[in-house]
Amino acid sequence: MTLSRRTLLLAPAGLLPLSRPALSQGAADSRPTLTVAVQKLANSNTLEPLRESSNVGTRLMASYAETLLAQDWLGDLSLQPGLATAWRRIDDRVLEVTLRPGVRFHDGREMTAEDVSFSFGAERMGSGVATTGGNLFGSVPGRTTGKAPPPETAAIARRSFPGLVAVEIRDAQTVRLVHDRPTPAIEGRFAQLAAMIVSRSAFEAAPSWLDWARRPVGTGPYAIAEFRPDQLLRVVAHDAYWGGRPPLKEIRFVEVPEVSSRLNMLASGEADFACDVPPDLIGEVERRPRQHVVGGLIMNMRLSVFDKTNPVLADARMRRALTHSIDRQSIVDALWGGRTSIPCGEQFPFYGEMYQADWNVPEFNPDEAKRLLKESGYKGEPIPYRLLNNYYTGQVTTAQILVEGWRAVGLNVQIETRENFSQVLSKEGARGLWDWSNSAAFNDPTASMPRAHGPEGQQWQVGAWRNEEFGKLCAVLDGSVYPVERRRAFRRMLEIAEREDPAYSVLHQTVNFTAKRRDLPWKPGQSFGMDFRANNWKA
Numbered sequence: 001m002t003l004s005r006r007t008l009l010l011a012p013a014g015l016l017p018l019s020r021p022a023l024s025q026g027a028a029d030s031r032p033t034l035t036v037a038v039q040k041l042a043n044s045n046t047l048e049p050l051r052e053s054s055n056v057g058t059r060l061m062a063s064y065a066e067t068l069l070a071q072d073w074l075g076d077l078s079l080q081p082g083l084a085t086a087w088r089r090i091d092d093r094v095l096e097v098t099l100r101p102g103v104r105f106h107d108g109r110e111m112t113a114e115d116v117s118f119s120f121g122a123e124r125m126g127s128g129v130a131t132t133g134g135n136l137f138g139s140v141p142g143r144t145t146g147k148a149p150p151p152e153t154a155a156i157a158r159r160s161f162p163g164l165v166a167v168e169i170r171d172a173q174t175v176r177l178v179h180d181r182p183t184p185a186i187e188g189r190f191a192q193l194a195a196m197i198v199s200r201s202a203f204e205a206a207p208s209w210l211d212w213a214r215r216p217v218g219t220g221p222y223a224i225a226e227f228r229p230d231q232l233l234r235v236v237a238h239d240a241y242w243g244g245r246p247p248l249k250e251i252r253f254v255e256v257p258e259v260s261s262r263l264n265m266l267a268s269g270e271a272d273f274a275c276d277v278p279p280d281l282i283g284e285v286e287r288r289p290r291q292h293v294v295g296g297l298i299m300n301m302r303l304s305v306f307d308k309t310n311p312v313l314a315d316a317r318m319r320r321a322l323t324h325s326i327d328r329q330s331i332v333d334a335l336w337g338g339r340t341s342i343p344c345g346e347q348f349p350f351y352g353e354m355y356q357a358d359w360n361v362p363e364f365n366p367d368e369a370k371r372l373l374k375e376s377g378y379k380g381e382p383i384p385y386r387l388l389n390n391y392y393t394g395q396v397t398t399a400q401i402l403v404e405g406w407r408a409v410g411l412n413v414q415i416e417t418r419e420n421f422s423q424v425l426s427k428e429g430a431r432g433l434w435d436w437s438n439s440a441a442f443n444d445p446t447a448s449m450p451r452a453h454g455p456e457g458q459q460w461q462v463g464a465w466r467n468e469e470f471g472k473l474c475a476v477l478d479g480s481v482y483p484v485e486r487r488r489a490f491r492r493m494l495e496i497a498e499r500e501d502p503a504y505s506v507l508h509q510t511v512n513f514t515a516k517r518r519d520l521p522w523k524p525g526q527s528f529g530m531d532f533r534a535n536n537w538k539a
Contacts, residue, residue: 188442
């Protein structure tokens, strides 16, 4: 393949645009302005999906970021048209999409095939940037010069789009996404938020990568008007939105770490939504006639993650003992009131034919845990457990239950409180285990398993866990077009990562509860994302 004006290869190229978003106009605008109290705005203090790969970032991105295909989080989880109206596989390596006409960016420009090509190019995705050891959860340094993306951006791009080598523009409305290998589940990869279509001219106009990343210009129903890291994100209606006039004039996402403070803001009228409500506070909210709690299961699950490079945990029997000491059902019953369940390992039923329905997480078996500890020769050495203060709903209480279960079988797990994920993942001092969650952005295990634990995944990249056989199986899962072979590889990956050489242990599927004003006609989806489009604002 040759490089031409009509074909953008994913290799280093010239720099490219950031204009100011086109804000909603008109003093007579009667649409409401709403305030959403959130636990955290962004772990990296940026809003670029290729850098802010997190649950909290997902909540915000639904307002401004859009992709070629869209997952139906409000419905049956199927793939739907997004910025592409149609798509088809040319072969196992090439996906052709037909672009939606008349789509406007927040800077007022009409979306073109060149913008689509640029969105997957080296200047935005950082192809060729060294990625080893990147910490996806670390805050971005305060540099204000230079357009090169940080290493973590390339790491996310590589795990999100393995094998993507070129974007071919066939005509003004037709683009082909070309891979260098057979690519199963090829469609779903372009429904991930990392596949956000951005304005090329807006990127080029940005003074620096950081300026861009704190105000990316996309096509969503709302445009970023103001972002103050750790404080506020303000988005305003993008009235040229192809999906219809947004129902809200403005949305203010305000960072309020403590759940009690978020609920007090809702009660006083300072906020219209309060996110991440633990089940034990639902009754308190619903005793107020003007508020209620909505939400349910989402395509995310909570995990305990292990660092096998810790000398105490190097023996797989130690990590297996940890997994057999977890009373998951007690956590589900005591903390979640039975509102969630224990998944069949790190997988979701919407994986379809790839779903291993007969698989189970390691059973709660204290006697087996004690046997493994004795066999391993464990002498009670301390195992550090790096813990955040309720970044996840009910995180501290869950940790207390876990530690008590581990102590009961003789495991000396010691909680070490940390302020952010950078400190959790830091190689300074001894790492043992920490809390994590894993989402599936589309309906195939490639959406979660390789991205989390494979060679390009976070756990492998930070030097906490690796298994060579698992790495080879990731390549099969990502590259085979034979369902039987892929299913067999996925099964073996579960065996390795959850039983033989544990990388993590699944706790429970995530439940996402949001308290809100009862009169607001908004409904939650099966994702952390908050959808404020017109089709989700109906009485």
